Amino acid sequence: MATKPQPTKKTSKASTSGSAKAAGNPIKATASLETEIEKLDGEIVKLLNQRASATLKLLEAAPDKKAVLFDPKADDLLALKLEEKSSGPLPAHALRGVLRQVLSSIRNQVRTQRVAYLGPAFSFTHMAAIERFGEAADLIPVNTIAAVFEEVNRGHADFGLVPIENSTDGRIIDTLDMFTRLPLRICGEVQLAIHHNLLGRSARGEITEIYSKPQALSQCREWLSRNMPQARLIEVTSTSTAAQLGRDKPGAAAVASRQAATEYGLEILAANIEDNSQNITRFAVLGDRIMAPTGQDRTSILLQTADKPGALANALEIFKRLKINLTWIESFPLRGPESGYIFFIDAEGHMKDTRVKKALDELTTHAVRLEVLGSYPCSEPID
Numbered sequence: 001m002a003t004k005p006q007p008t009k010k011t012s013k014a015s016t017s018g019s020a021k022a023a024g025n026p027i028k029a030t031a032s033l034e035t036e037i038e039k040l041d042g043e044i045v046k047l048l049n050q051r052a053s054a055t056l057k058l059l060e061a062a063p064d065k066k067a068v069l070f071d072p073k074a075d076d077l078l079a080l081k082l083e084e085k086s087s088g089p090l091p092a093h094a095l096r097g098v099l100r101q102v103l104s105s106i107r108n109q110v111r112t113q114r115v116a117y118l119g120p121a122f123s124f125t126h127m128a129a130i131e132r133f134g135e136a137a138d139l140i141p142v143n144t145i146a147a148v149f150e151e152v153n154r155g156h157a158d159f160g161l162v163p164i165e166n167s168t169d170g171r172i173i174d175t176l177d178m179f180t181r182l183p184l185r186i187c188g189e190v191q192l193a194i195h196h197n198l199l200g201r202s203a204r205g206e207i208t209e210i211y212s213k214p215q216a217l218s219q220c221r222e223w224l225s226r227n228m229p230q231a232r233l234i235e236v237t238s239t240s241t242a243a244q245l246g247r248d249k250p251g252a253a254a255v256a257s258r259q260a261a262t263e264y265g266l267e268i269l270a271a272n273i274e275d276n277s278q279n280i281t282r283f284a285v286l287g288d289r290i291m292a293p294t295g296q297d298r299t300s301i302l303l304q305t306a307d308k309p310g311a312l313a314n315a316l317e318i319f320k321r322l323k324i325n326l327t328w329i330e331s332f333p334l335r336g337p338e339s340g341y342i343f344f345i346d347a348e349g350h351m352k353d354t355r356v357k358k359a360l361d362e363l364t365t366h367a368v369r370l371e372v373l374g375s376y377p378c379s380e381p382i383d
């Protein structure tokens with residue numbers, strides 16, 4: 001007859017020792033937990049350092065340092081594996097954060113990664129930069145999207161972070177404009193769930209002006225017109241600039257992140273005011289890295305066709321015939337005396353994949369201008 005598994009001596013001893021034994025006495029229980037925590041902290045520090053040393057050795061031995069220092073696919077897979085191994089209570093984003101900090105610190109010991117982003121601190125672009133590069137990277141805030149492009153173009157930064165499209169509001173025009181002007185490439189992406197908040201220092205009824213980036217105001221348009229009809233909406237270069245203004249001007253408020261409230265000493269007057277609860281922004285990582293195919297890639301293209309009937313349809317037919325799925329298409333009017341449009345197209349696959357390569361070759365015959373902005377691993381949205 002099968003017998004029920006009995007607790008081993010070791011387990012039963014453990015259950016009557018330490019915090020459990022002291023459970024009846026709150027002072028003893030606290031002391032016992034404190035001792036346990038101290039011991040765990042010691043082990044965590046030891047293990048984190050062992051993990052860091054092993055990573056450092058791996059990085060130092062790698063023949064292509066640039067490739068291992070920026071490897072978003074490997075980072076995302078590692079985070080996923082950690083989440084799978086974890087049985088809680090830590091939430092997935094906390095584990096990912098710890099891993100990111102370890103990797104970021106070690107990578108920056110090997111080589112400082114300079115990353116320009118649309119600032120000031122605690123803009124959503126800053127959070128996308130932290131998500132991809134960690135806080136140990138040299139994160140450089142600049143005032144405009146154009147300045148991020150300029151910093152990377154001049155070689156002052158190795159990478160740049162810019163928003164490219166939002167699920168509620170569409171394209172980010174300043175980013176598209178800069179791709180038409182400077183020969184910069186995309187080597188990665190970050191997708192973030194965007195939660196907006198009304199931040200201020202006055203009561204809601206006393207707010208007369210609300211600052212934010214046009215995209216953020218647009219993503220909260222309904223909420224603002226329903227709840228703050230008396231306030232004037234004022235457009236500024238980023239949500240964190242808005243938070244700074246909200247702090248400094250009486251009667252002013254900002255639409256910005258929860259983190260910006262803490263950073264700039266503002267109250268959250270209303271939380272999660274975005275009109276669409278699935279409000280996701282995709283950010284592009286600008287940089288000169290050539291990313292190897294991973295099997296789950298995206299290729300971004302800038303295409304100008306001849307200004308004549310059917311030119312775009314002929315170009316798109318190539319993707320249809322080669323069964324390549326397009327995930328994004330945007331038209332952007334040409335600047336200057338020329339009439340016509342530039343199209344931004346995202347296609348599934350890598351430029352080294354046979355079908356995508358064939359499509360790009362065929363596209364050249366239809367294009368007045370064709371630039372492959374980059375092939376890079378797709379990322380999942382992070383909340």
Ligand SMILES: O=C(O)C(=O)C[C@]1(C(=O)O)C=C[C@@H](O)C=C1
Nearest residue numbers: 123124125163213215238239281
């Ligand atoms: O202003 C910021 O905080 C940004 O990072 C820019 C930006 C954008 O332009 O889309 C990024 C994410 C949100 O969609 C709102 C604003």
